[in-house]
Amino acid sequence: MVIVFAGSPAAAVPSLQALTASRHDVAAVLTRDDSPRGRRRELTPTAVASAAGELGLPIIRANRLAGPATAEITALRPDLGVIVAYGGLVREPLLSVPRLGWINLHFSLLPRWRGAAPVQRAIIAGDEMTGASVFQLVPELDAGDVFGQFTQAIGAHETAGHLLDSLAVSGAELLVRVVDAIADGIARAEPQRGDVTLAPKLELADARLDFAEHASTVFDRLRGVTPEPGAFTQVDDVRVKVLEAAIVRDQPPLAPGQLELRDGRVLVGTASDPLELVSVHPAGKKPMRAADWWRGRPAGAGTVAR
Incomplete structure (x- = not known):
């Protein structure tokens, strides 16, 4: 043809x-x-x-x-x-x-x-x-x-x-x-069956992580918007892209959005288990390991992701 x-x-x-x-x-x-x-x-x-x-x-x-x-x-x-x-x-x-x-x-x-x-x-x-x-x-x-x-x-x-x-x-x-x-004239098409759901184009707002949600929900959103438009949060009014993260099940919980360095890992609280931020991309800087970003912030910097 x-x-x-x-x-x-x-x-x-x-x-x-x-x-x-x-x-x-x-x-x-x-x-x-x-x-x-x-x-x-x-x-x-x-x-x-x-x-x-x-x-x-x-x-x-x-x-x-x-x-x-x-x-x-x-x-x-x-x-x-x-x-x-x-x-x-x-x-x-x-x-x-x-x-x-x-x-x-x-x-x-x-x-x-x-x-x-x-x-x-x-x-x-x-x-x-x-x-x-x-x-x-x-x-x-x-x-x-x-x-x-x-x-x-x-x-x-x-x-x-x-x-x-x-x-x-x-x-x-x-x-x-x-x-x-x-x-070959042998194709057969069948009507669609089942419930219709819609998948509109992703907007930037779809990529913002809401740490008040369950850890698995936050993690699913991060995976769904990677690589584009790219998951992000804000710390001290600075946008930080979250490039890689993981659910942590061996640590005590943190308040939703609360950031803390534990055993060399940057953890952020959710409605359930914490998430480890593995790699990030702060606005105006290069992508880096989350622990390096955390240690390099100025004294007195905020500890809440929004």
């Missing part, structure tokens, strides 16, 4: 590579515009654009799927559109351009966690299982019939970044199997 692929972040690259290596023809790759990144705010291509360039594939850059982008895709007369984390909605008339419509690889067990941040929201919610789904794209958000799914356990210490990397590889294999089945 002639395929148009749409995707932007690194999580979409394994799918693009797998489709390019398959028996199908990736006629073009649609991705978002280059964007300013880093301290120098240099225009940087998306991970998918970089991968498409290495594979020698034509690239269509567009933040909105209308006008010129739709015309370019229409001219290719694709059989199928494939989308993986593009970062925008496919609406009519583009939705009907491919002969067989569009399919979407989504990193959740639909209908659980429809939306932009399914992996992050699953971890924050304390889910023990997740997976990926390939479904038929329809106008309603992530609501189309499902061609295939797989399940995967969420590790007790796994971050959103690590889990997404793993799902991206396994999801690419599922995606190619579904595309092959569609090409």
